[in-house]
Amino acid sequence: MLVAWVAGLALVFYIRSQHSLVEVTAARVEPQTLIQAKSTNGRVEPLQNFSAPAPGPGTVAKVFVKLGQEVQAGQELVRMDDTDARKDLMTAEASLVNSRLTLQNAEHGGTAVERVSSTADLDAAKAQVQQDTRSLTSLEKLQAQGAASANEVAQAQHQLTADQAKVNELQATKGARYSADDLRAQKAMVAQAQAGVDAAQSAYAGVDIHAPFAGTVYGVPVTPYQFVAAGETLVQVANLKKLQIRAYFDEPEIGQLKLGQPVSVTWQAKPTELWHGHIVEVPTTISSYGTRNVGETLISVDDANGVLLPNTNVTVTVTEVKHENVLSLPREALQTKGMSNYVFRIVGDRLVKTAVTVGLSNNERFEVTGGLNEGDLVALGAVTEEDLIDGLRVRVHR
Numbered sequence: 411m412l413v414a415w416v417a418g419l420a421l422v423f424y425i426r427s428q429h430s431l432v433e434v435t436a437a438r439v440e441p442q443t444l445i446q447a448k449s450t451n452g453r454v455e456p457l458q459n460f461s462a463p464a465p466g467p468g469t470v471a472k473v474f475v476k477l478g479q480e481v482q483a484g485q486e487l488v489r490m491d492d493t494d495a496r497k498d499l500m501t502a503e504a505s506l507v508n509s510r511l512t513l514q515n516a517e518h519g520g521t522a523v524e525r526v527s528s529t530a531d532l533d534a535a536k537a538q539v540q541q542d543t544r545s546l547t548s549l550e551k552l553q554a555q556g557a558a559s560a561n562e563v564a565q566a567q568h569q570l571t572a573d574q575a576k577v578n579e580l581q582a583t584k585g586a587r588y589s590a591d592d593l594r595a596q597k598a599m600v601a602q603a604q605a606g607v608d609a610a611q612s613a614y615a616g617v618d619i620h621a622p623f624a625g626t627v628y629g630v631p632v633t634p635y636q637f638v639a640a641g642e643t644l645v646q647v648a649n650l651k652k653l654q655i656r657a658y659f660d661e662p663e664i665g666q667l668k669l670g671q672p673v674s675v676t677w678q679a680k681p682t683e684l685w686h687g688h689i690v691e692v693p694t695t696i697s698s699y700g701t702r703n704v705g706e707t708l709i710s711v712d713d714a715n716g717v718l719l720p721n722t723n724v725t726v727t728v729t730e731v732k733h734e735n736v737l738s739l740p741r742e743a744l745q746t747k748g749m750s751n752y753v754f755r756i757v758g759d760r761l762v763k764t765a766v767t768v769g770l771s772n773n774e775r776f777e778v779t780g781g782l783n784e785g786d787l788v789a790l791g792a793v794t795e796e797d798l799i800d801g802l803r804v805r806v807h808r
Contacts, residue, residue, distance in 0.1 A: 431805045433793040436756055439786045442738045444770050444777050446731040448666065452657030452675075452709065456648035456720045458623055462487065464638045465616030468494060472634055473645075481621045481647060488632070488644045490617040495610070502610040506603040513596045535576045542570035625649040628719055648720050653711040655687065657726045658704040664693045666730045673709050674727045680717060687711045689728065733770045737778040742790045744768065744776055745798075754789040754798045755782070756806065761789055763800040 469491040475481060546566040552558035629646030632638060655675065659667060669692060675685040693705025709726055711718065718724070743753050744766075751768050754761040769777030782788070789798055793807050 431759065431803050432796045433807045434756075434798070434804045435790040435793065436787050436806045437740050437743060437790055439737050439739055439778055439782045439784050439788065441735045441784065442775065443732065443734045444736055444738055444772060444775055445729050446770055446772050447727050447729050448659065448663050449725055449727040450657055450659050450663075452655040452724050452726045454711075454718050454720055454722045454724060455654050455656055456650065457652040457654055458625060458649035459720065460622050460625070460647045461629075462619045462644045462646070463641045464490065464644055465613050466495070466640045468617075468638065470632045470634055470636045470638060470644070471617075473630060473632065475627045475630065475645065477627060477630055479627045481625060481627060483621055483623050485621045486618060487621055487627070487647070488619040490644075492614065492617040495614040495617050499607070499610040499614045502603070502606040506600070506607050509596070509600045509603040513593070513600050516593055516596050535573065538573045539570065542566065542573050546570050619644055621647050623647075623649060626716060646720075650716040650718065650720075651714045653714040653718055653720075654690070655709040655711060655724060655726055657707045657709055658699050658702070659693065659707055661696055661703045661705065664705040664707075667692045667705075667707060667728065672729045674729075675709075675711065675718075675724050676727075677718060677722060677724045679722070683717060685711055685718060686713050731770055733777060736769065737782065737784055738775045739778060739788055740790060741771065741774060741776055743788045753782070754800070756787040756789055756804060759803050759805065761798055761800060761802045761804055
């Protein structure tokens with residue numbers, strides 16, 4: 411019974427193949443350039459980028475630029491209120507002056523008033539020693555004449571010794587009022603005060619933000635009279651004609667990446683625009699990116715024209731292999747069974763199952779390296795749900 415059913419079914423197919431025409435779509439084998447490519451996501455990075463932070467907490471005094479404006483190197487972009495910065499600079503400068511004066515006084519043995527007072531005390535002490543010397547000399551002469559006692563001479567000698575000791579003490583104090591350790595400590599205070607002035611000058615200069623290079627303003631997150639915290643971004647400038655893209659390729663794909671491979675770039679915000687570039691750095695490690703294991707690849711944008719913006723998300727397509735002027739067909743023409751590839755060539759009004767060898771392929775076409783000739787007409791598929799079989803009578807759909 412089963413044998414009869416199979417035979418009947420075969421007979422039906424034979425009759426249909428002999429008497430009915432199946433309408434099919436078809437394509438001719440023709441030379442084309444085939445490209446094997448991989449696409450992934452990436453983020454635009456400027457090679458020259460300037461993001462100006464607020465030098466300290468304060469109020470924005472004025473914004474001189476707007477989004478998209480072209481600026482020149484040195485052009486003023488934003489100015490902060492300089493009241494606090496100017497006050498801090500004056501305080502720091504006053505502290506430096508005081509520290510230097512204190513060091514100078516220490517190196518000279520004290521302040522001018524202290525030095526005058528010390529000199530006066532020493533002069534007075536020396537004058538007293540001279541007077542004591544004269545008195546002692548007189549008493550010694552009188553003692554020799556019997557007119558003065560030995561006790562009077564001894565008292566005069568004791569007074570001279572005491573006053574001379576006072577002179578010695580004043581001289582020692584005047585020459586060593588400050589020790590070497592005192593001078594080192596005061597020099598350190600001067601250095602600290604100078605560092606304070608340098609920092610205050612930098613902060614004061616920082617209230618005026620200038621462009622370090624010619625470029626385009628792509629971020630102005632502040633407005634005049636707005637209060638900002640220290641470090642908050644005031645303005646962003648980049649050279650939009652020198653860009654690179656940091657792209658993330660899945661781990662199985664990175665083995666095909668090579669330096670110099672051409673890349674095309676598209677941006678959803680500008681769907682009619684297309685940019686070109688090439689790989690300048692291939693992945694050296696694998697890292698996690700969300701749920702993916704990826705390798706980071708750097709791509710230079712060769713024709714950046716000022717339209718692509720920093721930090722935008724783009725799609726990059728890397729050309730891994732390119733075969734020029736090779737015979738090809740649309741992918742839907744290719745049939746596969748096991749390890750064998752074949753197509754249905756149209757000869758007259760019948761299909762002829764033809765083995766083919768396949769080279770490069772992509773999502774749209776495949777390279778024919780054997781089994782067909784240029785110009786051969788090959789069936790792609792039936793217009794209806796008919797299966798293509800060897801010997802089937804067909805008519806090409808127009």
